[in-house]
Amino acid sequence: MIQKWNQMIKNKILLKIIMTKMSNYRFLVFFIGVLLLSTISGQEIKNSEETFLGIGSGNRKIAKIQKSSISPEHTDTVTIIDNIKYYLEPKQFQVSYNIENIKPARLKIRATGDKLYRGYLKAGAGTYLSPLLELNYASKRSRDESWGLNSSINGSFADINGQGNTKYSDLSFGGYYQKFFMNYDLWSEVNYLRNNYQFYGLDYTDNQMYNFFGVDGNDSIAFRENDDLFKQHYDLFDMHLKLNSLNIGRDTNKLRIKSWIDFHHLQSNYNLSENNFLIGAHSGWLILDEEFLGTFELDINHVNAPTNLTLNAANIIEPSVNNQNLTTGIIRLNPHIYSRKENLVVKAGLSVQGNITEKANFHIFPDVELSYNLFKNIFIPYGGWQGNVQRNTFNDLRLENPFISEDITLQNTIQKSKLFAGIRGSLSSKFTFNLSVSFDNLDSMYFFTPDTLSSFGNKFQLKYDNLSQTTFMGEVTYQESERLKISAKGEYFIYKPLTISHAWQKPSFLFTVSAFMDLFDKIVLKSDLFLVGRRTVTAFNEPTVNNNIVLNESDEIEFINSTADDLFVFNLKSFLDMNISAEYRYNKKISGFIQFNNFTAKKYQYWTNFPVQSINVLGGVTFSF
Template sequence: MTTKLNTLKLYTIAALIVANLPAFAQDTLRTDWVDVVKAFKPILSESMKIQSNPNPEIPETQTPVFSYEVPEKRMDGQPTLYTIKPLSLGTSLLPKLKNNYTKIGYGNYNAPLFETYLNTTRNKNVQAGLFVKHLSFNPNGDRQFSNNTVYGFGKRFLGSGILSADALYYRNVVNLYGYNTLADVGPNNNIKQKFQTIEGKVGYQNILKDTSKLSYKLDGGFYNFSDNRDVTENDFKLYGTFGKRINGNPIDIKTGVNISNLKFGNTEYNRVFVDINPRYKLNMDQLYINLGFNSTFFNDSTGTTFYFFPIAEAGINLIKNSLTTYVGITGNLQRNTYRSIANENPFVRSAGFRNTENSFEMYGGLKGIISPQTSFLLNASLANVKNLLFYVGDSANLNSQKVVFDTKSSSVFNVKAELNHEFGNQFLLGFVMNYYSYSISIKAPYSMPTFTTQLNLGYNMSDKFLWKASVLTMNKRESGIEVAPNTINATTLKGFVDLNLGLDYRYTKNISLFVNLNNLTNNQYERWVNLPVYGFNVMGGLTVSF
């Protein structure tokens, strides 16, 4: 029975397998499949939510009850006062000024030097100072000279102004060593030239608290200038400068009188100058204009003459605060005195006295700054001048110097260039160049150069070594020697380079040592005809400040 059942199961399974075999065959011709396309609608089933109702408890609060007692204590009612010390600048912010110094030195050519300067300490009411100097060179031969200076000043600061006074004594002695040494010149005093100046000045200047008010400065002065050849010059001046602003632009007027008296032997020459010189300056954004005139009433033994010179200058700022171009016209009457001539050329023994008239001068140029430490100037001018002053040798007076005037109208063309650089207190540079061209009626511009340069340098090395140097150059000059009245033999003065070097060594804050080397090229050139300068010379010494 069991065998029959198993056989029946096998037959049944085999029949099922055979019936399903067509399902595994590939049939590409079936058409009973249907594709249904419609929009998808997502359906979320209902979520099961947990029912929760919060029931927070309300806290119970109770106001605290404090119970305490403040002990009773009686305070002392007597006040205690403290004095507060006021603040002040203190002396530490105002260090002691070492305005006083003394310098002592010595050099070759038997050259002693003494110099001292004394000044008052800080004082809001008074300032005063005194300067004394002696310098002399005493080489072998006749080229000795001596300079002595005593100068004092004082100022009184008032509530409304400043009262000032100055006094000067100056003595200069030179020898006329340009003479022919083979000639008999007599006693030694014949070649000695002595000049002496005694001068005093007083002045008063008001202090303005309101710049719209009138400002003024009054000055009076007198000097006596004399030599050892019975020539004396007395000069008195009284001047005032008044200023006021009109619509923000300044107007100034300088006026005064100058009386000059010259005595030589039994001859006396008097001159009177009365000046009126107004100025008005108009300032605009990029433009400025200066207007005015110089005028002088001149009186001497020949009569009275009135001189009038227009003044005008206009400038435009090409680059604001950096570059300015300007043009202008000017003129003036230059007083030639015995003192001014002898200060320029101390070997002058005879001099005529004419005023140099700069009747009309045109000028123009550029000025500005290259950097905050560097500035420059370029200027060209053409002047029409009468009574130009020159110097020649005087063979009749030991080959001293004599003044020659070009009494006719002359013209002078000048080109000037300047460069200045200052780097704090560490480095200084100054350079000046001048070129001159003369159109004159006399044969030559005697003793005057046509090209000069001057260079000054200073270097501060760590406030310990202070270096300084200067270089002066001058081209050759045409000069002459007067051998007879109105007869001048021409001569030529060579060009030169004068190089100087100096060093100050600060040993301490109060003591320093110095050495100066002058004319390093040892070039004994002639600045004036037949009068060579000293060759190389060295001077050293000590400076004490206190």
């Protein structure tokens, strides 16, 4: 123990010497000191006293060195924070405000389109002494109103070779006015039309015809050229009114309204007069995805017509003294719903219609349509089931066939059922198509038959029968901006009349093509092509052979059958009619044009014994001012 003590004293003395000599190296001295004192224990001493055994004599006690005890502690890095709930005492502050009116924004619209001219004049002349004159004068762009006046005259003052007096003329003038209100749009139109022509459908090689009219066939020039024997003229006054609400889109839940009034008065050369009045309204309301709509119409027609037409002593058509009056009405009420669910569109409703003559007959027709959008409008299958009471006015019939007699009996056609299905769509942004088939069941369908009371078959009467009709239709359109437009439509018909043997004068098929081409705003080309199929017709007198009647292998007329009512039944040939026109625009005001009507130069017959003019060339100029 004494040795250990001595050693400690030596170490202290040595340390003191080193520290004295190396006072400038304090850091090194401190480090060496730590090493020399490393033998000192840093552990805890449990006993308060220690005994050292040494050799020699002596008894010393060394006091215990007290050190603080430090134990390691584990600190968790996850801190748990208690949820603290705050309570805010509600307190309402009184706020006052004033509403200031904001002036609505005003949109200034500037017209960027082509310059508009008020006036347009078109004048020309053609073969068969055919004049043409059109004059239009209208307002320019306006946000308040729009109006226009129009007039035209055309005709032909030369005869078709071998057909007697075939002169005709058409005169028309009228105007329209449109007023734009904040929520409504008012549109009105008034027109006057006068048509003059002749019942020229006679076979001037038939001696029976001359005997019928009491004319010497060897001296028939005056008979052929007479302007009074078979003349006809119509005067038509036409008026239309429309009042539509402007919120007509499906993006609004406001009530949408459309209303209309139509009226016409027709007067003929043989004491026929007709007045037709039609008033209607259509309204709808959009609720969620459903569109609730309704249509109402009241159609009243009054005809004052001669009971019969006869020939007087001068062989001129003369109406009877007593006229027959016929007033009929049609009421239509059509509530329906449009529902649109994603790609499916469904229309469901009923059409309640009354046909009022001497008694009222009411019909309830389905009004159902549906379509489904496939592949983003590329293909849209559709179908439906409908019915209708079709108004047959004398004016509509004479526009379809101008050679009808005034002493006909008018009946409305009842479309008891019309089933249709098809598919339409677009193969590109330029090409669209539509294919369909329909099945019609018609009551009181009219057919044109030759008249023998006041004519020798050169006028037509009406015969009614029930008809089942099947129609196949195909239509395609191609449009390249506004420069090129081409459309084609074909229809094929299958007729099954109930009592008569054939659907008189109805074509077996129709095919039409229309084309429009604009070359650099300088040259405009237009073309229309019509291909009309065979028509089965009847005659009370045996016809003579001509190029418009279907012949057999022996070049004789191929008669189909003969009955008590249908003495001679045969077919009129199919025919092709083509119209071509070209316009050269010298500038924006002046242009020149030329038209070729009936370009194939065929004197075909659409109606029995009424051949048309051969090729008609018409040229002229237009002027805008």
